[in-house]
Structures are given as C-alpha cells and as structure tokens.
Amino acid sequence: MLERSESQSPSNRLPDRLPDQLSNRPSRRLPRTPLWRRIALDIKAAIAAGEWRAGDKLPPEGDLAARFNANRHTIRRAVGALAEEGLLLVEQGRGTFVVEETINYQIGARTRFGENLRDHDRKVDVEILAVEEVFVGRDIANPLEVAAGSLCVRLQVLRRSDGKPLCIADHWFPGERFRPMAGLFAETKSITRSFAALGIADYKRRETQVAARLPKTWEAAKLEIPRTRPLIVTSSINADPTGTVIEYGVTRFAGDRTAIVFES
Amino acid sequence: MLERSESQSPSNRLPDRLPDQLSNRPSRRLPRTPLWRRIALDIKAAIAAGEWRAGDKLPPEGDLAARFNANRHTIRRAVGALAEEGLLLVEQGRGTFVVEETINYQIGARTRFGENLRDHDRKVDVEILAVEEVFVGRDIANPLEVAAGSLCVRLQVLRRSDGKPLCIADHWFPGERFRPMAGLFAETKSITRSFAALGIADYKRRETQVAARLPKTWEAAKLEIPRTRPLIVTSSINADPTGTVIEYGVTRFAGDRTAIVFES
DNA sequence: ACTGATTTGTGCGTATGTATC
DNA sequence: TGATACATACGCACAAATCAG
Numbered sequence: 001m002l003e004r005s006e007s008q009s010p011s012n013r014l015p016d017r018l019p020d021q022l023s024n025r026p027s028r029r030l031p032r033t034p035l036w037r038r039i040a041l042d043i044k045a046a047i048a049a050g051e052w053r054a055g056d057k058l059p060p061e062g063d064l065a066a067r068f069n070a071n072r073h074t075i076r077r078a079v080g081a082l083a084e085e086g087l088l089l090v091e092q093g094r095g096t097f098v099v100e101e102t103i104n105y106q107i108g109a110r111t112r113f114g115e116n117l118r119d120h121d122r123k124v125d126v127e128i129l130a131v132e133e134v135f136v137g138r139d140i141a142n143p144l145e146v147a148a149g150s151l152c153v154r155l156q157v158l159r160r161s162d163g164k165p166l167c168i169a170d171h172w173f174p175g176e177r178f179r180p181m182a183g184l185f186a187e188t189k190s191i192t193r194s195f196a197a198l199g200i201a202d203y204k205r206r207e208t209q210v211a212a213r214l215p216k217t218w219e220a221a222k223l224e225i226p227r228t229r230p231l232i233v234t235s236s237i238n239a240d241p242t243g244t245v246i247e248y249g250v251t252r253f254a255g256d257r258t259a260i261v262f263e264s
Numbered sequence: 265m266l267e268r269s270e271s272q273s274p275s276n277r278l279p280d281r282l283p284d285q286l287s288n289r290p291s292r293r294l295p296r297t298p299l300w301r302r303i304a305l306d307i308k309a310a311i312a313a314g315e316w317r318a319g320d321k322l323p324p325e326g327d328l329a330a331r332f333n334a335n336r337h338t339i340r341r342a343v344g345a346l347a348e349e350g351l352l353l354v355e356q357g358r359g360t361f362v363v364e365e366t367i368n369y370q371i372g373a374r375t376r377f378g379e380n381l382r383d384h385d386r387k388v389d390v391e392i393l394a395v396e397e398v399f400v401g402r403d404i405a406n407p408l409e410v411a412a413g414s415l416c417v418r419l420q421v422l423r424r425s426d427g428k429p430l431c432i433a434d435h436w437f438p439g440e441r442f443r444p445m446a447g448l449f450a451e452t453k454s455i456t457r458s459f460a461a462l463g464i465a466d467y468k469r470r471e472t473q474v475a476a477r478l479p480k481t482w483e484a485a486k487l488e489i490p491r492t493r494p495l496i497v498t499s500s501i502n503a504d505p506t507g508t509v510i511e512y513g514v515t516r517f518a519g520d521r522t523a524i525v526f527e528s
Numbered sequence: 529a530c531t532g533a534t535t536t537g538t539g540c541g542t543a544t545g546t547a548t549c
Numbered sequence: 550t551g552a553t554a555c556a557t558a559c560g561c562a563c564a565a566a567t568c569a570g
Contacts, residue, residue, distance in 0.1 A: 102475070107526070137348055138348070139350065207526065208525070209523050209524065210474050210523065211366075211520075211523045211524070212494040212495065213519060213520060216566085217565090217566065217567090227567095229478075230477060230478060230494030230495075231476065232476045255477060255494065259474065260473065261474075262371070262471065262472045298557060298558090299557075299558070324534075325535075326535085335560075336560095340537085341557090355535090356535075356566050356567080357568080358536080358566080360536080
C-alpha cells in the first residue's frame, strides 16, 4: 500500500520542495486552477482520448497519484468530482470505473427493434446466427400455444448498435404458416417486414417477462462481455390482432450496457 | 471413475451373466418398462419425497449410475427425459439441478407490493433496514424532480415471501411533505397506507427501468444468495393523479428466484 | 491468466431383447 | 425359422464447460 516514495518518515513534516505542478503553472499572474481540477480534466481527456473506455477500470488511486505526481488525496478529489458528474463510478474495495453509456431500450406494446434505436442515431445491424425448422419442446410450445413436438421455425440473431453487440435474440414462429420466415428474414433483415410479406400488417406484444442470469460461454463471447457480467433476459409473446400468437422471443441483453424501460 | 467393477479387460468380450436389470424384471410376461424410464420415475419420486428440493444439485451422473446400478448413458436418458419435462435443469460443467419455482412478480401501472403476492397464498413480510432524512444527490433528485441537495426521506426495506428474502427496496420521497413517512411506514408497514394517511388516495407507476448487475456483499447476504448470482434491479417512478412525483424506488430482486412480468 | 479437478456432452463399439416381414 | 431393423443397455475415451485454488 505504498502511497508515494517520499516523506515516509513522520518526522519529515515539511516537504523539501514544492510539488512539480505548482511550479509548473503558466508563466505569470494567470488565475491558477487547482491541481485536483487540472487532474480531473486530464483524466477526462484521457478517457476522451480512449486511454480508458466505458466500463474500464482505472488504475488504483495510488498509481494515479504516482502518474500525476500528486498525493492520493488530491487524486481522490479529482475522481470525486468526476464521480459526482456521473463520469466515473467509485466502488469501495473494487475500484473506479468509467461509467458505461447505458442504452435505454424502450419496450411497449408496439416495440419494433429497428425503430427503437434508430431514434438515437445509432447504426443498427443484424447478423443471423441460426435459422432452422425444429420440433419444439414444451418450453417453447407453451408460450406459442401449439402442441409440444410441433414443427416451428427458429431464428437466432445477433443485433449490434454502432457496431457493439447489443443482444442475442431467439425468435420462434409457430407451424407451417411461417416456414417462409427463414428466407424472408434473410432478405428483409426485419421481422416486421417479413410479417408484412406474409400478410400480417400489425401485431402487438402481449406480455414480457424479465429475468437475469449469467451468460454461457458462447453468449459472453458473442456479446463481448466477461462471463461474470449478468444478462438481462426478456421473454415476450407477440400476437396478431385476432389474438393468435405469431411469435415467441427470448432476448439476452448485456446487463451493464443496457437498461430496459417499460412505460405504463 | 470406475463405472462397474466387472469386465474391465477388453479381452472379456462376453459378459458372464446377464446384467442385473434384465433378470430383475417382473416375474413373467408382463410388459417390461425400460430401465431408464424406471430410473426417471425413481428420481421423480425422490424429489417428491424431498430428498432433493427445488434448487438442489443432484449427484453427478457417475454417482447416480452407481446408486441405480446402471450405466451413465442410462442415467443420462432418464435425466434427459425429466429435463425435457421441465423438472430438471442440466448445465454442462456445473451439474443437474431441480428447477426452482420462480416467483412471477407482476408489474403494471397500479402495482402494489402487498397485493402482488398475496394472491399466491404467500406470507409477505417487511423488515425495515433504514429510515433517514437525507440531502439527495443528482441521481435521486432527477427522477424525483426536485433540486439536487433537497431534503428527502429515504426508506430501505427487505421484503420476504414465505420467509425467503425476495427483494431489497430503497424508496425516496421528496421534500418536507413526506417527513411523516418514516413514522407512518413503521406503523402501517405499507407504502400505500402511509400515502393514504397523507391524503394520497391514488397513485400510478409512471415508468420502470430494468437492469441487471452482481450484488454487493451486503446485498448478497441480505438476499441469501451467492455473490456470483445476478440481481434484477428495477427503478420506478410513482406519481399522484396530478402528475407530481411522490416516490422514486430502486428494488433489487434475486435474479434466479424471480422473474418480472410486464403486461402491455 | 493458468492449473487441475469435477461434471456434463459426445462419439464409437459391443451385446442383447423385441418387433416385423 | 431366419433376416432385418430398432430399442435398450453397458464400456471406454475424450471434448467442453465450470470452478476453486
């Protein structure tokens, strides 16, 4: 836990020289900005420059003290200011982190994936991970309101926002009627448009369940998060205007990059 | 990893006796049920008898093989069937678990904590962890729609359902008007009733944000979960009929015991 | 970041009982 | 009776995921 190398003995009460920063100020008379404030700006600049990115852990206060040639108390003041600003997050015993810009993913009865994020000037991108026809088990058959063992279409996609993985979604579509979905989605890259091609002009989200769990290895890899960071898992049922279920979806969001917002 | 003691040498091509199970069949001619199916029933019975309870980990397949005097493949078949039924959950590298009955916590515009769970014949219980008057920072002031540094009331409670910790909730109430909340809640054990005592007959949940993260040590302790299991964190804003914000709440649920359900 | 131990997943080979033609 | 196909069961080996140190 060594703070600085100098003045280790308590007898040495007075520093033998001024800290570098004080002599390092602009040539004359200009209103000097406090050291902690300059350090705060430096840290901010370093983050802006990409040295530490959203979610990264800053070096321990001791290391920062060495780097900026200041006392740990001074560092704490700078970090405290940035934390108050909301740029940093300080956690006792863990460290100091650059707060992640969380994406607020709005969910309502008429949530459509594409529209949701386009408002935020984000580039949305879809990668198809799997398309297949499967005989579904009870877990999928129940929400789809079909018999267990029915033939259904499964579509698994990875959605990115600004190039960063946002979520992995599994979509199930019930029965023969939706066999063309596989091809349609590959073409349109949109579930809404694929539905439209099948003559379904409108549909509504009936209910959404939210849970949290840790990712499996492949999920963590695809979402580019550590395996120790939790997922938000939403399960939702979409029905056409007659009330027939036309899709059941399970979506996994990177838990610390995303917040799901429900309006009521 | 000894499977069976017999016939370890590959030179011994022919088993010297019939496997136990085949000679072990019902006395005569009755249609014999396959071993894997009988084992599945045995496991089911053991769970029903309370030998393994919801959330428990079953012994490894090897141990089960020894116990049921069968090959691991046979055990896997039995376990696979029960997993398909939804009674067991198999996780590679971790083990096989009896599925937990997850609590579906319904959220809508008029969600009231007490009413939510009483329907399920659960005993609801509230423990007050903290009550205080605080000058709130930006993070709380913003959703409450008051100035940063305002005096507010903070109430932190641990809610149990059937004795098991369900969630930790922080409630903030804005300004002078709600100073009596501290005492009122201690008396009524209910936010709705406390509001009523203050002349607020009705209020609505305006919006709810859902996120996930790992618990801090004290949260894990209070919720009685390991630190490696994620929390579901909901943040919600409640407003009275005039639209004035009267409460901001942050609630942490045990992620693997709970699913939050939103209707739309 | 690595290691070894634990546990499930998968594939191959063998043997035997059962149903069908 | 025999040929064939399928379901059941055992044995072995290694891959893959998880976890504790």
